[in-house]
Amino acid sequence: MKKKLALVIAPLLAVTMLVGCGGNSSSQAGDKPAASAEAGTAADANIADTLVFAQGAEPRGLDPAFVDDGESSKVIVNVYEGLLAYAKDSTELEPCLAESWEVSEDGLSYTFKLRQGVKFHDGTDFNADAVKVNIDRQLPPLRQEDMPYASFVYADVKDVVVVDEYTVQINLTKKNTAFLANLAMSLAAPIASPTALEANGGNLNESPVGTGPYKFVEWNPSEDIILTRNDEYWREPAKTKNIVFKFIPDNSARIVALKSGEVDMIDGIDSTGVDQIKADGNELYNVSGMNINYMAYNTTRAPFDNVAVRTALSKAVNVPELVTALYGDYAELATTILPTFMPGYSADVKQVEYDPEAAKAELAAAGFNQPIKMIVYNNPRPYNARNKALAESIQSYWSKVGVEVTIEDYDWTTYKDKVVAGDYDVCFYGWIGDNGDPDNFLNLLCDQSPAMNVAKLNDEKLSAMIAEGTSTEKGEARNTIYTEAEKYIASLAVWLPISHANSLSAYSPAVQNYTYHPTGNIFFREMYKNK
Structure with missing residues (x-):
């Protein structure tokens, strides 16, 4: 006996709106490919051919198995699709x-009935074999070290079995309550063309091929990425013919580009730019963010492997004052790694409190007397648009307790390499939640991927707590596990939670159906601009 979890779409009933799969709201999902765009949106003379979106950094790559950054993800979700998707909002x-x-009664086997008649952009048929190829390449022994999300999304996968051409079964080694949510994520989970993978040596970072509403055209380094509409898309084709992702690192320069009409949409906005955006007559998109912005100590380097030193240094930083000064009304003080609306959040979790006098005394008692090497990214992040100012603020707090700090800043791609190399005492990191599950926040902290676990922590007790939470059914018992994990995390003083940023972006009033997903992605299929 199996538990039926599928959404059933019954014919002859009222139309059910499905969203999130390559875009926003749509017509009823069915088996037949949609009609050509020639009969639809392209015929509307009032719709502009191109939408331009400006972001603060260039993608690291366009193969969902090999990247872990939001800039890459925003492009990926418009080119690829996964087995599952998230709703519009x-x-x-x-x-x-x-x-x-x-899903089987024991929670170890997931059987998927696949959509028929879907083709990848290169004409390859989507089927069960394609799913198996995409998952197998991210499992041992094929998994590569530079697949940062593979160990998170597929950690508990035992094997993938092709039942028939359009049925695939994924078997787990142990129960994973978050597994279905993981399969809708924009990283590791999207399905790429097996033909393209074979032709490109198993890596599509520079030549992405998916089933999504847009096809890759070209990537002009340091300038832009261009996509064009997939007129053979299995659903209704996109309303806008071309999408351009433009790279403008400077925050104020993106605002100017929006004002001038050079671009239609921007993100990576900080509080200092909000008034200008409104004064220019553009629209501000401002909602609570599903993210975390934090500082991490490198626990593999002495004396930062000492909890007493970490605690004393954190006591020297007035985090509430810092958050108010840097982010104003556009971020919330982080008292835990989990956002306040996430299951498992508890106001009972207490972080290290500001006490500079105690910090001085405790640093002296620990024999701390050395400069700190701090690294920071110089591109704005959705969870932290005041990146350099944050580093300098903490440098200032530490100077008041006699600690010298040197700051090295790097562009985002180089910064990621530096984080993996581990040559730092303190670094800054964060992310936007990928799937709405607390596992996606706390698991990443102790994941042994050097690209994600920037504190380099290897703590068996915390890992056991996270593993227990992953395999526990959703509900109060699971929430309690994550609350206790948060309390333990606070006691380690490895991470200094700073803020949960509002999700801020802006767009021209000519843009219709604009939305910015809680996962930090932007789906363009339903968006268009009036001429």
Whole structure:
């Protein structure tokens, strides 16, 4: 006996709106490919051919198995799709390349019925073999070290079995409550063309091929990425013919570009730019963010492997004052790694409190007397648009307790390499939640990927707590596990939680159907601009 979890779409009933799979709201999902765009949106003479979106950094790559950054993800979600998708404005799950699914009673086997008649952009048929190829390449022994999300999304996968051409079964080694949510994520989970993978040596970072509403055209380094509409898309084709992702590192320069009409949409906005955006007559998109912005100590380097030293240094930083000064009304003080609306959050979790006099005394008692090497990224991040100012603020706090700090700043791509190399005492990091589950926040802290676990922590007790939470059914018992994990994390003083940023972006009033997903992605299929 199996538990039926699929969303059933019954014919002859009222149309059910499915969203999130390559875009926003759509017509009823069915088996037949949609009609050509020639009969639809392209015929509307009032719609502009191109939308231009400006972001603060260039993607690290366009193969979902090999990247872990938001800049890459924003492009990826418009080119690729996964078995499942999220709803337009939430992380509620919906069918996508899988029409339905069943989970065995023991929670160890997931059987997916796949959508028929779907083709990749290169003409390859989407089927069960394609799913197996994409997951197998991210499992041992094929998994490569530079696949940062593979160990998170597929950690508990035992094997993938092709049942028939349009049925695939994924078997787990242990129960994973977040597994279905993981399969809708924009990293590791999207399905790439097996033909393209073979032709490109298993890496599509520079030549992405998916099933999504847009096809890759070209990447002009340091300038832009261009996509064009997939007129053979299995659903209604996109309303806008071309999408351009433009790279403008400077925050104020992006605002100017929006004002001049050079671009239609921007993100990476900080509080200092909000008034200008409104004065220019553009629209501000401002909602609570599903993210975390934090500082981490490198626990593999003495004396930062000493909890007493970490605690004393954190006591020297007035985090509430810092958050107010840097982010104003556009971020919330982080008292835990989890945002306040996430299951498992508790106001009972207490971080190290500001006490500079105690910091001085405790640093002296620990024999701390050395400069700190701090690294920071110089591109704005959605969870922290005041990146350099944050580093300098903490440098100032530490100077008041006699600690010298040297700051090295790097562009985002170089910064990621520096984080992996581990040559720092303190660094800054954060992310936007990928799937709306607390596992996606706390698991990443102790994941042994050097690209994610920037504190380099290897703590068996915390790992056991996270593993227990992952395999526990959703509910109060699971929430309690994550609350206790948060309390333990606070006691380690490895991470200094700083803020949960509001999700801020801006767009021209000529842009219609604009939305910015809670996961930090932007889906363009339903968006268009009036001429």
